[in-house]
Amino acid sequence: MADVILEMRNITKTFPGVKALDNVNFSVTEGEIHALVGENGAGKSTLMKVLSGVYPHGTYEGEIYFQGNECRFKDISHSEEIGLVIIHQELALIPTMSIVENLFLGNEQSKRGVINWNASVSKSIELLKKVGLHENPNTIVSTMGVGKQQLVEIAKALAKKVKLLILDEPTASLNETDSDKLLDLLLQLKSHGISSILISHKLDEISKVADSITILRDGATVETLDCKTDKITEDRIIRGMVGRDITHRFPPREHEIGEVIFEVKDWNVFHPIHSDLKVSSNVNINVRKGEVVGLAGLMGAGRTELAMSIFGRSYGKHISGFAYKSGKEIDISSIDKAIENGIAYATEDRKAYGLVLIQDIKENITLANLKAISNGIVINQPKEMSVTSDYREKLNIKCSSLQQLTVNLSGGNQQKVVLSKWLFATPDVLILDEPTRGIDVGAKYEIYTIINRLASEGKGIILISSELSEVLGICDRVYIVREGKIVGEMPAKEATPEIVMKHIMTQEVTEL
């Protein structure tokens, strides 16, 4: 049996109100590619952040052993020193600098602060050769494709004498050829004795390169599968990822579904910067009165982009298509027009896009509909106080007062403020983008209850969620989105996690 290079024992990590990791055990054998899989929010990234020192020793419980020695990392540079390098989903390259400048950033080939460019360039040529990238080291990073940038990241890791490479969804934004190239590179590095941890949602990739697979679910290790001894099927992995009881996590609801209230036809959206890239193509979706419709798919499948393009063209370029409300075509070409037509969009990123964090609760709630508490010019402050205190009660926002700044609220309560804001705008159609991300189980239940109440009031709700169980638990109907296209549609009753996961992940398009 080969030596164990990394062992993480009984790792527990808690955030205020949420247990992100619960007694996780995870070990990697020397010279293997170890895949780490799990749903979004299962704790993969958190585990890797603990490992790489993003969360320093002392902020979690448990021990980490690397090559037999216990490690207590203070920060990332500390873990990199001993040969543990993490490559994040969002690339950490500086786009305006050249390859060689990026390769040795923080690790400059210098003497007394003066950089030796000749040595840097010759070393970088060597490194680029190792990763199979044929580029001039002086090429500016932003002029290269994402695939090549990914290779530069790996070269950068090699420059740091990496022993264990951690890749967080490295192929998420790559096309097939680039993905294959990258996977081949991992196999090649393995033959040079470099172990890697691969976090990925693409099961075909995993079965191609992984030597073992560890499955995480709800912050705990489910199992570790050995690919060398057993033949692991994709279905086997999916079962491990989703196999949980989802009956009592969702409040019951009366389903009273009416006629179509909102419909989008032939919707096409292009990327705002790379204007030849289509982020939504020929999308047709509709939602009925009293219906909760889910958009399931992976992160990066284009669901948020679709929703924001519908909401007053707040994302994308060259948007084309038609929108209808109760059968009549409506103009949603700007955000205020969309709001006026009864459309609301509650963002997935409440801190960056949803709240004005330095303002208080009442000011955030009324922001999208100041008209309703003013005569058009002057705000009626008593009225503002009374309507916002209504929402505080109805949605059970826990706060010291309505004048509390939203920055000081917990995630769940922040989400309730965002919801209140959009409820106060009295929409007929609500698009909720990851409404339960990063909030604890109790608050999630409350959010589901609110969604149910809205549906029973006859509103149409479009729910974007990366948590499959959530989509199946509260939706009436599910659309499956992959790479900007609707690739499936089914009533939630007929959908099982396995079927949906298969649609989300398998490559062949099954048009329905």
Next chain:
Amino acid sequence: MKSLTSFLKNNIRDYAMLIALVVIMILFQIMTKGILFKPVNITNLVLQNSYIIAMALGMLLIIISGWIDLSVGSIVAVIGAVASVLIVKMDVNWMLTVGICLILGAVVGAWQGYWVAYVKIPAFIVTLAGMLIFRGLTFVILQGESIGPFPTGFQKISTGFITDFFNVPGIHLTTIIIGAILSLALVFLDYRTRLNERKYGFEVLPIFIFVLKNVIVSAAIMGLCYILASYRGLPNVLVLLFVLITFYSFVSSQTVIGRRIYALGGNEKAARLSGVNTPRLLFYTFVNMGVLSALAGLIVTARLNSATPNAGDGMELDVIAACFIGGASASGGIGKVIGAVVGAFIIGVMNNGMSIIGLGIDWQNVVKGLVLLVAVLFDVYQKNKS
């Protein structure tokens, strides 16, 4: 008692600045051997700082929306130059000229607002360019010379006082009466707000603090009016300023537009996704700044009784400093009108006091710079502590 400590913690910034102003005033009162509070000096102090305050009102809105305007000093100069050519050289009626100049100010603001809001050029660059452009244009218009004098009507904007209806010897009784009405009105309004807030379960000041605050505010107003009354009464400019301060306090705290400006500066993306037309709002914030700069330009020109190429030079720095000393945040979204006014007075009292004791302009700048730094340091310290 818990509400008292939490009240002090939440409002320490506002009151610290007021206390600082009082301390600085007392300090200079002693150092100038009593000259500072002499009626004639207080009157001068108000006149000298009126244009700083007028511009600080506009600058505060720009800073709240997350930007800055470096060009206001040059706009002051160019508007003065235009006014002098119109009135002195072309014999245009001075009231008509005032109207033309204010519109011109709006046009200048629109010019800068367009680049910032719609073309998305950083305001720092746009207004730095404006600073050079309008200063240059001033020299072109004035051909390097000063132009004056102006008709008395125009001069009265800055140098006039309100009429006294009573003719009591030694005291300007109208001023005292206006002060008294004002104090009563403020107490009444404050009390009404308090009742309203309590009705909806909002945190209100402890009654002790509430009374103390109103007594101090009323005493300050009456004291100022008494001092002014024993010279020549309320200057016209002070009346104008009072109207402006009231208007902008109201706009920033009670209106839809004000709320949206705070939201824009606090989180531009969230504001936009809430249906706020952020470019248009930013555009009008600059137009407003242009109008107020033009107004300041008219006041400065009327006071000096001539338009000079170097008028308003460096004034933008005092205006910006007033906002930051008054608690505005450089990253936007935070700031109060009353804070900017107090900040402007701190700058003004220091300018005035240091001039009286004969401190050179060199050391004056050193002191002002340090005060600005300490004020912002205080903000940062407060923020880190919480």
